[in-house]
Amino acid sequence: xxxxxxxxxxxxxxxxxxxxxxxxxxxxxxxxxxxxxxxxxxxxxxxxxxxxxxxxxxxxxxxxxxxxxxxxxxxxxxxxxxxxxxxxxxxxxxxxxxxxxxxxxxxxxxxxxxxxxxxxxxxxxxxxxxxxxxxxxxxxxxxxxxxxxxxxxxxxxxxxxxxxxxxxxxxxxxxxxxxxxxxxxxxxxxxx
Amino acid sequence: xxxxxxxxxxxxxxxxxxxxxxxxxxxxxxxxxxxxxxxxxxxxxxxxxxxxxxxxxxxxxxxxxxxxxxxxxxxxxxxxxxxxxxxxxxxxxxxxxxxxxxxxxxxxxxxxxxxxxxxxxxxxxxxxxxxxxxxxxxxxxxxxxxxxxxxxxxxxxxxxxxxxxxxxxxxxxxxxxxxxxxxxxxxxxxxxxxxxxxxxxxxxxxxxxxxxxxxxxxxxxxxxxxxxxxxxxxxxxxxxxxxxxxxxxxxxxxxxxxxxxxxxxxxxxxxxxxxxxxxxxxxxxxxxxxxxxxxxxxxxxxxxxxxxxxxxxxxxxxxxxxxxxxxxxxxxxxxxxxxxxxxxxxxxxxxxxxxxxxxxxxxxxxxxxxxxxxxxxxxxxxxxxxxxxxxxxxxxxxxxxxxxxxxxxxxxxxxxxxxxxxxxxxxxxxxxxxxxxxxxxxxxxxxxxxxxxxxxxxxxxxxx
Numbered sequence: 001x002x003x004x005x006x007x008x009x010x011x012x013x014x015x016x017x018x019x020x021x022x023x024x025x026x027x028x029x030x031x032x033x034x035x036x037x038x039x040x041x042x043x044x045x046x047x048x049x050x051x052x053x054x055x056x057x058x059x060x061x062x063x064x065x066x067x068x069x070x071x072x073x074x075x076x077x078x079x080x081x082x083x084x085x086x087x088x089x090x091x092x093x094x095x096x097x098x099x100x101x102x103x104x105x106x107x108x109x110x111x112x113x114x115x116x117x118x119x120x121x122x123x124x125x126x127x128x129x130x131x132x133x134x135x136x137x138x139x140x141x142x143x144x145x146x147x148x149x150x151x152x153x154x155x156x157x158x159x160x161x162x163x164x165x166x167x168x169x170x171x172x173x174x175x176x177x178x179x180x181x182x183x184x185x186x187x188x189x190x191x192x
Numbered sequence: 193x194x195x196x197x198x199x200x201x202x203x204x205x206x207x208x209x210x211x212x213x214x215x216x217x218x219x220x221x222x223x224x225x226x227x228x229x230x231x232x233x234x235x236x237x238x239x240x241x242x243x244x245x246x247x248x249x250x251x252x253x254x255x256x257x258x259x260x261x262x263x264x265x266x267x268x269x270x271x272x273x274x275x276x277x278x279x280x281x282x283x284x285x286x287x288x289x290x291x292x293x294x295x296x297x298x299x300x301x302x303x304x305x306x307x308x309x310x311x312x313x314x315x316x317x318x319x320x321x322x323x324x325x326x327x328x329x330x331x332x333x334x335x336x337x338x339x340x341x342x343x344x345x346x347x348x349x350x351x352x353x354x355x356x357x358x359x360x361x362x363x364x365x366x367x368x369x370x371x372x373x374x375x376x377x378x379x380x381x382x383x384x385x386x387x388x389x390x391x392x393x394x395x396x397x398x399x400x401x402x403x404x405x406x407x408x409x410x411x412x413x414x415x416x417x418x419x420x421x422x423x424x425x426x427x428x429x430x431x432x433x434x435x436x437x438x439x440x441x442x443x444x445x446x447x448x449x450x451x452x453x454x455x456x457x458x459x460x461x462x463x464x465x466x467x468x469x470x471x472x473x474x475x476x477x478x479x480x481x482x483x484x485x486x487x488x489x490x491x492x493x494x495x496x497x498x499x500x501x502x503x504x505x506x507x508x509x510x511x512x513x514x515x516x517x518x519x520x521x522x523x524x525x526x527x528x529x530x531x532x533x534x535x536x537x538x539x540x541x542x543x544x545x546x547x548x549x550x551x552x553x554x555x556x557x558x559x560x561x562x563x564x565x566x567x568x569x570x571x572x573x574x575x576x577x578x579x580x581x582x583x584x585x586x587x588x589x590x591x592x593x594x595x596x597x598x599x600x601x602x603x604x605x606x607x608x609x610x611x612x613x614x615x616x617x618x619x620x621x622x623x624x625x626x627x628x629x630x631x632x633x634x635x636x637x638x639x640x641x642x643x644x645x646x647x648x649x650x651x652x653x654x655x656x
Contacts, residue, residue, distance in 0.1 A: 129560065129562075130540075130560065130563060130584060131607065131650055132520045132563050133517065133519060133520065133533055135450075135489075135519065136535075137517065139491055160470060161447070161494065162440070162447060162449065162450070162473070164440075168397075168398045190447060191444060191445030
């Protein structure tokens with residue numbers, strides 16, 4: 001269903017673009033912006049100002065149409081964009097430190113902006129712990145992130161938790177650079 | 193499409209001899225023609241040890257005679273002799289005479305008429321002679337153990353069944369020879385269950401694991417689960433007929449849960465005695481030694497505790513009660529105690545309690561210890577993984593003096609130990625050659641051998 005809606009919107013946007021070209025006007029409809037690092041949308045650079053042509057009344061550009069893929073996209077698209085910031089943890093720890101709190105505050109704002117979203121917080125661990133105990137440690141990490149989000153006013157029933165231990169490392173490397181990326185709470189939108 | 197399970201292997205078991213239908217039969221293949229029960233030709237109590245003053249008797253295995261000369265029978269004859277050589281060498285009770293020396297002896301042409309003199313000359317105390325021939329129902333495998341000095345037959349066996357998995361004849365014979373000659377519970381017919389991503393199945397960027405099992409030596413790997421999520425941490429029922437394991441289950445808006453599943457591997461039946469839910473996760477199950485109960489980790493609202501339930505999920509009971517992590521339960525061989533791992537002291541360490549939750553006691557004092565596994569008498573030891581540097585090593589805890597001995601060497605990370613049924617060997621996971629692979633090692637730290645090579649292989653569990 002959602003994919004169909006998205007396809008319809010995409011076709012409409014493309015049709016708008018084709019029409020504009022036919023009239024030899026400056027292109028107006030822009031392709032969907034690529035996902036930005038911060039996860040927020042619609043911050044494509046403004047169009048270059050038209051070269052001034054003397055003796056001609058400049059035609060004002062048509063209003064830009066932007067599409068928030070976090071609204072129109074299906075869950076696969078949203079999670080590909082991955083709008084939430086990961087929360088990283090120290091070794092053997094599920095403590096939410098200052099950096100983690102900042103990331104969680106950003107995530108809380110996003111959850112307030114999209115109030116229908118239900119998310120799953122995945123707890124992950126690095127390979128320096130054992131496979132079995134890491135299942136529990138990852139759960140504690142996911143839970144710590146959830147608890148902090150709840151303290152920021154996010155309803156607990158929008159926040160699911162699961163642990164993957166060290167089953168799914170984000171960085172397959174075997175150094176601190178990789179391990180620090182793998183000790184994380186990772187956020188996935190599971191319902192919108 | 194979504195068959196409940198695998199129907200991978202059809203087994204026929206009669207009289208303790210298990211014969212595989214084929215090595216990799218297609219799903220739904222018919223069972224093997226029922227094998228005849230093994231006939232015990234003789235029962236002799238003579239032991240080779242009686243004449244060697246306790247030193248390992250020297251055993252020679254003559255090349256098995258292929259009674260029919262077709263390629264399949266010839267290959268099976270070679271396989272049985274080779275596997276029997278490995279199986280008997282594995283327990284280190286016998287000195288196995290090398291194949292070079294055996295090659296100097298004229299080839300046997302008769303199972304019944306064997307001259308002892310050439311075997312005396314290469315120093316053999318015992319000689320194993322075997323043959324394999326086609327029969328209407330499959331094959332007949334005969335073998336005997338002869339005392340070379342006297343020419344007396346100490347043990348004779350005749351097996352019949354399928355030719356599909358000749359290794360099974362060797363495993364059966366090895367277990368019977370160990371039992372008769374040494375009084376040892378052999379493990380040649382035991383299986384190791386594990387989790388592997390060898391099929392390359394993925395969900396997004398994630399490699400999914402499925403439950404497999406294999407012979408103790410790594411041969412005959414067979415797949416148990418087919419799911420779109422990862423499956424880990426298998427544990428054998430004592431009768432080897434079912435596995436319990438944990439698996440993730442994605443439900444969309446309700447989240448993703450870990451369930452404890454019981455799978456009757458030869459029936460293709462599966463049950464969920466402990467399903468996860470939005471505030472419950474169930475994982476790391478362990479079958480009790482009598483097969484009636486499962487100990488596992490149940491996390492309610494993110495607090496992990498050790499629980500025990502009947503295998504159908506009834507009678508669930510909490511054994512621990514602590515806000516810190518409690519996980520990785522394992523049973524004592526008698527079923528009266530449970531060892532597990534708790535973070536209550538600040539670091540994960542191995543604890544032990546009575547099976548009713550009383551009598552809690554801390555066993556280890558490591559910076560990180562996990563996955564206890566408990567061997568039966570005469571050893572009664574607990575092996576576990578301990579952090580010994582950047583990685584982990586396998587250690588063995590002795591109740592006699594409360595001390596632990598490291599049995600791996602610090603190469604790579606070594607974790608998830610699982611004792612063999614006779615307590616002499618440990619299967620574990622190591623990254624010493626790169627990706628996680630399963631190895632076996634003897635409890636004294638010798639005889640390391642790698643038994644998986646394809647994909648990543650983790651969470652070994654050794655059948656009884």
